[in-house]
Amino acid sequence: MKENQTRIFEKIITRTIQFSGYSSILFVLLILFFLLSEGTPALFDVPLSQLFSERWYPIEDYYGILPLILGSLVVTLGASLVAVPFGILTAVFIAEIAPKWLQEIMKPLVELLAGLPSVVLGFLGILVVSPFLRDTLNLPTGLTALTGSLLLGGIAIPTIVSISEDALNNVPESYRHGSLALGLTRWQTIWGVTVPAAKSGILMAVMLGVGRTIGETMTVMMVTGNAPVVPTTLQALFMPIRTMTATIASEMGEVATGSSHYHVLFFIGIVLFLFTLLVNVIASNISSRKLKRSERILS
Amino acid sequence: MDKIIVENLSITYSDGVESLFDINLRIPIHQITALIGPSGGGKSTFLRVLNRLNDLADVTKTTGKVLIDGIDILDPTQDVIALRRKVGIVFSRPLPLPLSIYQNVSYGLELMGEKRKTVLDDAVERALRLAELWDEVKERLHDPANSISGGQQQRLCLARTLSLQPEIIMLDEPTSALDPVSTAKIETSLIELKKDFTVIIAPHNTQQAGRIADHVAFFLQGKLIEFSSAEDIFTRPKDVKTQDYISGKFG
Numbered sequence: 166m167k168e169n170q171t172r173i174f175e176k177i178i179t180r181t182i183q184f185s186g187y188s189s190i191l192f193v194l195l196i197l198f199f200l201l202s203e204g205t206p207a208l209f210d211v212p213l214s215q216l217f218s219e220r221w222y223p224i225e226d227y228y229g230i231l232p233l234i235l236g237s238l239v240v241t242l243g244a245s246l247v248a249v250p251f252g253i254l255t256a257v258f259i260a261e262i263a264p265k266w267l268q269e270i271m272k273p274l275v276e277l278l279a280g281l282p283s284v285v286l287g288f289l290g291i292l293v294v295s296p297f298l299r300d301t302l303n304l305p306t307g308l309t310a311l312t313g314s315l316l317l318g319g320i321a322i323p324t325i326v327s328i329s330e331d332a333l334n335n336v337p338e339s340y341r342h343g344s345l346a347l348g349l350t351r352w353q354t355i356w357g358v359t360v361p362a363a364k365s366g367i368l369m370a371v372m373l374g375v376g377r378t379i380g381e382t383m384t385v386m387m388v389t390g391n392a393p394v395v396p397t398t399l400q401a402l403f404m405p406i407r408t409m410t411a412t413i414a415s416e417m418g419e420v421a422t423g424s425s426h427y428h429v430l431f432f433i434g435i436v437l438f439l440f441t442l443l444v445n446v447i448a449s450n451i452s453s454r455k456l457k458r459s460e461r462i463l464s
Numbered sequence: 465m466d467k468i469i470v471e472n473l474s475i476t477y478s479d480g481v482e483s484l485f486d487i488n489l490r491i492p493i494h495q496i497t498a499l500i501g502p503s504g505g506g507k508s509t510f511l512r513v514l515n516r517l518n519d520l521a522d523v524t525k526t527t528g529k530v531l532i533d534g535i536d537i538l539d540p541t542q543d544v545i546a547l548r549r550k551v552g553i554v555f556s557r558p559l560p561l562p563l564s565i566y567q568n569v570s571y572g573l574e575l576m577g578e579k580r581k582t583v584l585d586d587a588v589e590r591a592l593r594l595a596e597l598w599d600e601v602k603e604r605l606h607d608p609a610n611s612i613s614g615g616q617q618q619r620l621c622l623a624r625t626l627s628l629q630p631e632i633i634m635l636d637e638p639t640s641a642l643d644p645v646s647t648a649k650i651e652t653s654l655i656e657l658k659k660d661f662t663v664i665i666a667p668h669n670t671q672q673a674g675r676i677a678d679h680v681a682f683f684l685q686g687k688l689i690e691f692s693s694a695e696d697i698f699t700r701p702k703d704v705k706t707q708d709y710i711s712g713k714f715g
């Protein structure tokens with residue numbers, strides 16, 4: 166009797182877990198289906214040559230998404246250039262160099278930064294960073310691709326720092342001691358042994374950090390000026406720009422459901438989705454490689 | 465001739481316990497000196513003083529003198545990096561880096577700026593031969609270091625230490641986790657090595673000291689109870705505590 170009860174109980178639990186697992190797959194598929202069904206009509210509404218042209222002006226039926234794609238890329242690239250070196254160096258500092266008490270202060274600080282709502286960062290951008298850039302670089306406006314890059318870098322940094330730092334902390338202490346015992350200096354040990362040993366974790370941190378910047382909306386919408394211009398020269402960094410995310414966020418609310426504009430916005434969503442998918446696939450490839458390596462070590 | 469002269473060495477860890485107490489000892493050059501005694505006696509602490517690895521541990525107080533080639537290495541102005549190149553150590557657990565077999569031996573030299581391929585190749589071969597490992601890995605130098613057995617890994621660590629051409633080689637229970645074959649190879653290697661190096665070993669049992677040591681120091685609870693030739697220690701120990709330990713009454 167008792168045993169029977171347990172068995173039924175087990176079954177219920179198993180089914181519940183199964184249901185949760187399957188339903189999350191279902192949701193993802195539904196979202197994907199929705200995105201595709203609303204986005205692909207754009208390909209019929211707007212000729213392909215126009216879709217990938219340089220002019221985004223929906224009121225007059227110009228639906229060129231090229232400036233938006235390039236805008237996103239420029240800002241993401243800029244953010245990576247800021248966040249990757251800074252993030253990794255900070256992680257190395259916290260994990261390898263800082264004394265214990267400083268670590269204790271810096272770790273929660275980084276976590277705090279990670280939890281900062283992006284709208285607050287946008288505030289900071291509008292009130293501090295943008296006027297500062299305008300005045301020091303003598304620009305017509307402080308709302309530029311550069312402003313967006315700097316602030317997005319700020320969003321990616323905490324992710325990069327905390328995951329890289331975890332990776333560094335997971336490097337066995339014995340590696341460091343072995344290296345120091347050989348008479349290598351602290352720097353040689355850090356760059357020659359510790360960082361390479363944490364390489365895959367650090368790469369994953371970078372991908373996840375970059376992934377966050379691609380999808381980030383609120384901050385870029387607030388500080389990049391939102392002018393859909395194709396960035397061609399380096400000068401473009403100091404001019405307003407518009408990203409895919411900002412476009413969707415600002416225009417989706419006013420668009421007539423089922424119109425060409427509506428479908429194109431969804432199409433942009435698909436493009437964005439492909440970008441983040443790419444980054445995630447790379448990141449998970451890195452992490453699975455890491456797994457294989459640790460398996461090798463264990464065997 | 466004495467390579468290392470230790471005078472009145474005392475060490476206290478941050479927990480306040482005196483782990484080495486007034487140690488006086490002379491370690492002769494080109495010989496194997498074994499440090500024996502029950503665990504917690506201070507053998508590892510003593511070894512870690514000799515290349516200042518204790519700088520990384522929670523040591524609060526070190527007093528006394530440790531002269532290597534006549535120079536006091538406890539002097540704060542001592543170049544620790546140079547010291548560690550001169551006094552290499554092999555730990556009890558084999559700790560290869562996640563690199564290839566070849567790289568594990570070459571990376572120390574490479575990080576020190578040696579780039580010439582032929583020099584590196586020669587150094588790697590020489591070190592692996594000294595560690596009695598060459599024949600087993602010469603065909604697979606570029607396999608990952610963790611693809612070889614634990615015993616081979618430990619000899620790889622010995623080769624890594626040897627690659628930098630130290631003068632003193634210390635081994636802290638190097639064979640405690642190894643099979644008999646690898647243990648024998650390491651012992652053979654050490655007997656060969658003492659021609660060119662000064663070897664200090666904390667063996668994981670007294671039998672090993674009996675097989676390879678020329679001199680034996682018996683550590684008990686942070687004190688050096690007795691230090692003399694291996695023959696004397698094993699056949700006519702002066703101290704009754706040494707006698708009890710050798711005959712297996714405690715340990």
Ligand SMILES: Nc1ncnc2c1ncn2[C@@H]1O[C@H](COP(=O)(O)OP(=O)(O)O)[C@@H](O)[C@H]1O
Pocket residue numbers: 477478479481483501502503504505506507508509510521522683
């Ligand atoms: N890093 C450390 N911090 C505090 N105490 C230590 C540390 N290392 C060793 N000790 C203490 O020093 C004493 C000697 O230890 P150790 O040198 O490891 O002896 P052995 O190698 O002979 O077993 C022990 O009482 C041990 O608890």
Ligand SMILES: [Mg+2]
Pocket residue numbers: 504507508509636
């Ligand atoms: Mg020990």
